[in-house]
Amino acid sequence: MDNLRLSFNNSRTRLVLASMVLSTLLTATVLALVYVTANRSIESETRSVVSAELTGLADEYERRGLIGLLTAIERRIPTASERDALYLLTDRNGTKLAGNLRQWPDDITAGSGWVQLELRRSDSEQLVPISAASIRLPGGERLLVGRDALARQQFDRVLLRSVGFALAIALALSVLTGWLFTRLVFSRLSDIASTAENIVSGDLSRRMPLRGTGDEFDQVSGTLNTMLDRIEELVSNLRTTSNSIAHDLRSPLSRLKQRVESLSDSRKSEQDREIDIARATTEVDHVLRVLGQLTEISRAEAGVGREQFEDVDLKQLVADVVELYDPVATDQGVTLEVTGSTAPLPGHRPLLSQALSNLLENALRYAPDASTITINIADDGLYTNLSVRDHGPGVPQDDLARLQMPFVTLDPARTERNAGLGLALVAAISHMHKGMFDARNCDPGLEATIRLSRKP
Known part of the structure; x- marks a missing residue:
């Protein structure tokens, strides 16, 4: 029973x-x-x-x-x-x-x-x-x-026998059809479940099987694979971020501890104490800045703030950011040039301004004197591309894919002003807007592009 x-x-x-x-x-x-x-x-x-x-x-x-x-x-x-x-x-x-x-x-x-x-x-x-x-x-x-x-x-008896015979055949065919149907369905579900079990056990490299039929199972598997790609990317970023946080914050926190401990040294003069306090404050500001940027990246990756989306005039936003950075560029002998235009698109205005500011700061850091940084707006119907190109040394080809990872910087040594989180925040903001971040060498220079979806 x-x-x-x-x-x-x-x-x-x-x-x-x-x-x-x-x-x-x-x-x-x-x-x-x-x-x-x-x-x-x-x-x-x-x-x-x-x-x-x-x-x-x-x-x-x-x-x-x-x-x-x-x-x-x-x-x-x-x-x-x-x-x-x-x-x-x-x-x-x-x-x-x-x-x-x-x-x-x-x-x-x-x-x-x-x-x-x-x-x-x-x-x-x-x-x-x-x-x-x-x-x-x-x-x-x-x-x-x-x-x-x-x-x-x-005739009635013959017809009734025929009806009974037809019902028996229909019953047998329905059992066969149901068995074949469930075999097809459950074989696909079994493949998906088996792969899911391997993923749950920790193997994030596994993907749902595709049979190339283009049916609903392949569509679901494709969607799940896209989700798994994103999860694997986020987990990898999380691991890198965790390791990088431990590495990047250990030094300033150790120095902060030393500064605080030195304040108890009675042999130090008042002037030396003030210097130690100033340096300790600098270390605290650096830690707070890193934590603040990490918080912004996490919020953007989680889509927090999408309820604040509004129609953004991207050309006006670019003009406002360029006006802010134009004095800095002029001091470096660099010209900021804006090309292209687009219709308003749904977005988070402050975060888009932050992303463009990060790209401009990165370009100004490497742009040679008497060069031009071009900010271009291009619309292809479904997406709007906002790109910033400088004429600096560019990036080694093997390092392009690493630019958007947290705590990744191509500087010989990380400094207080560059913790390697700027482009990671740009990538997170791009994902928040259903887009992506991309960078490519232009010989000379580097072109960094934010791809933004025009759909809300």
């Missing part, structure tokens, strides 16, 4: 049973409609023929009297067996005058409408089922016309 209960709790078993039941019900409904329709059609045809014959014989009685009616019935008798036709004409007392039936049924009143009964033929002792109608003639005679229903009953 427990095994039976477990089998019915199995999804595959339930699907097969559901397919079997639904297919059987559908087939039974269709066959029942065919059976009922066929019977009604035959019944209607029989009644029409019998009614026509009754009307014809009654007309013959009116035109030619009883003799004419007897002649008409006798003329029909030789071919009656071929048509399963039955006739009986009696006088007012029930005495048979003509026909191929023995006697008038005792329980039938002439003119009582369509009836189903059993009577004996004139040439047989066996009772036969009859469908018939009757009328009383003006002279008191009674006329019954019908059809032998034995063939009809045999």
Whole structure:
């Protein structure tokens, strides 16, 4: 009993049973409609023929009297067996005058409408089922016309056997179809579940299998693989960030500890104490700045702030940021040039300003004197690209993919002003806007691009 209960709790078993039941019900409904329709059609045809014959014989009685009616019935008798036709004409007392039936049924009143009964033929002792109608003639005679229903009953039995046979075939086919369907579905689900188990165990390199059919399973697997790519990227960034935080904050916190401890040295002068306090404050500012940038990256990666999206005029935003950095660029002998335009797009204005500022600061850091930094806006319909290009030394090709990783900097040594989080924040803001960050060498210089989706 427990095994039976477990089998019915199995999804595959339930699907097969559901397919079997639904297919059987559908087939039974269709066959029942065919059976009922066929019977009604035959019944209607029989009644029409019998009614026509009754009307014809009654007309013959009116035109030619009883003799004419007897002649008409006798003329029909030789071919009656071929048509399963039955006739009986009696006088007012029930005495048979003509026909191929023995006697008038005792329980039938002439003119009582369509009836189903059993009577004996004139040439047989066996009772036969009859469908018939009757009328009383003006002279008191009674006329019954019908059809032998034995063939009809045999047809019903054959039809019922055919319906049962068809239901049995439908039941077998539904079980086979349900089994094949569940085998197909559950084989795909089994592949996905097996891969998911490996991923849960820690193997983030595994991906959902694709069969190249383009069906819904492949679409779901493709979506899951995209999600897994993103998860793997985030986990990798998390590991790198964790290691980098431990590395980058150990030094300033150690120096801060030394500065604080040195304040208790009574041999130090007031001036040295002030210097130590200033340096300790610098270390604290550096730690707070790093933590603040990490918080901004985490919030952007999580999509926090999307409720603050508004239509942003990107060209005006670029103009505002360029106006802010133009004095710095002028001091370095660098020209800031803005090209292109686009229609307003949904975005987080402060974060987009922060991302552009980070790109400009990075470009100004490496741009040579008397060079131009170009900020270009390009729209391809679905996305808007905001790119910043300098004419500096560029980046080694192997390091391009690492630029957006936290705590990655190509400086020989990390400094207080560069913790390697600027481009990581830019990439996070791009992802928040359903886009991406990309960088490429232009020989000379580096072009960094933020790709922003135009869909909210």
